[in-house]
Amino acid sequence: MLGSLIAALVSALCYGIAAVMQAIAVRSASHQPGGRGPDGEVGRVDPSLLIRLVRQWRFVASILIDLVGFIAQLVALRRLPLFAVQAIIAANLAVTAVCAAWLMHVRLHLREWLAVFGVVVGVGLLGSSAGAEGAAKVGSAFQLGLIIAVVGVAVGGIGAARLPNPARTPVLGAIAGIGYAVLAISARILPGFTPHQLVRDPATYTLCAAGIVSFMMYATALEGGSVTIATAAVVIAETLPPAIVGVLLLGDTTRRGLTGVAALGFALAVICAVALARFGETGEQHAGAVAGPGAEPEQAVTRKAALRPEELPDQG
Numbered sequence: 001m002l003g004s005l006i007a008a009l010v011s012a013l014c015y016g017i018a019a020v021m022q023a024i025a026v027r028s029a030s031h032q033p034g035g036r037g038p039d040g041e042v043g044r045v046d047p048s049l050l051i052r053l054v055r056q057w058r059f060v061a062s063i064l065i066d067l068v069g070f071i072a073q074l075v076a077l078r079r080l081p082l083f084a085v086q087a088i089i090a091a092n093l094a095v096t097a098v099c100a101a102w103l104m105h106v107r108l109h110l111r112e113w114l115a116v117f118g119v120v121v122g123v124g125l126l127g128s129s130a131g132a133e134g135a136a137k138v139g140s141a142f143q144l145g146l147i148i149a150v151v152g153v154a155v156g157g158i159g160a161a162r163l164p165n166p167a168r169t170p171v172l173g174a175i176a177g178i179g180y181a182v183l184a185i186s187a188r189i190l191p192g193f194t195p196h197q198l199v200r201d202p203a204t205y206t207l208c209a210a211g212i213v214s215f216m217m218y219a220t221a222l223e224g225g226s227v228t229i230a231t232a233a234v235v236i237a238e239t240l241p242p243a244i245v246g247v248l249l250l251g252d253t254t255r256r257g258l259t260g261v262a263a264l265g266f267a268l269a270v271i272c273a274v275a276l277a278r279f280g281e282t283g284e285q286h287a288g289a290v291a292g293p294g295a296e297p298e299q300a301v302t303r304k305a306a307l308r309p310e311e312l313p314d315q316g
Helices: 002-029 048-053 057-077 082-089 092-103 110-129 140-160 168-188 195-200 202-222 227-249 259-275 278-291 297-305
Strands: none
Touching: 002 057, 002 082, 002 092, 002 110, 002 202, 057 082, 057 168, 082 110, 082 168, 082 227, 082 259, 092 110, 092 227, 092 259, 110 259, 140 168, 140 202, 168 202, 168 227, 202 227, 227 259
């Protein structure tokens, strides 16, 4: 159990660091500043974005970090219930905020540090109260439902990409989060990790499809949007549905007599993680001051994040 808890924490750390690196890479590679094309039309899901991203070293490194985080998440899901793993992974938003403050030179205020502390406390409560995972066997109807959910994420994301800002970023983030929820549930019901088991189980293909579609939607959400606001929407959507599914359909439980502690830890971790969405607004205001009084607030962070290392302010 302790090893699984450590794996979940490692996963959260990896995802948080990778999120900021991907945000900088997406904005550097984007041909649509502010999420809009040259003619002012709202942006769309651009498959060629991935081709441009692979030329960014930060993106390549972030994918490797994400891979480590995903492997750690799979390890955690073997012994911990979905609600615990997903809430612990929600701590990646605290990591994102701290890393973004470092890379983008934005100072965290007291309320942000309190939110980070709340996430840590919530994770601690979850770790001390989570029981073992329930039964992993599901029927064909459950598997079909996951496939339909992935299709819904793809269709919904294409439509959401055409929304105007500021709705575009949180809506795309939420849709990506639902996709990541499907990924987590699919990983949870895998019977094992041997090649024979993976090839024969439909959850393997649902997991892969959900990961690709969700990442594309998340990358699109980051074009012209705050990394923390996008990630906050992802956190809500990827945390609550798996927790409900795990408890109601997969038999996840807490330790005897610690249901209240688990519920408090889950709520504290998620609420404090989402509260860090304020950091996105703080970052935009700070970057706007750096960019100059004529810069539009919505685009300030994009311009700051797209700077090359040699163009960043001297920290000496």
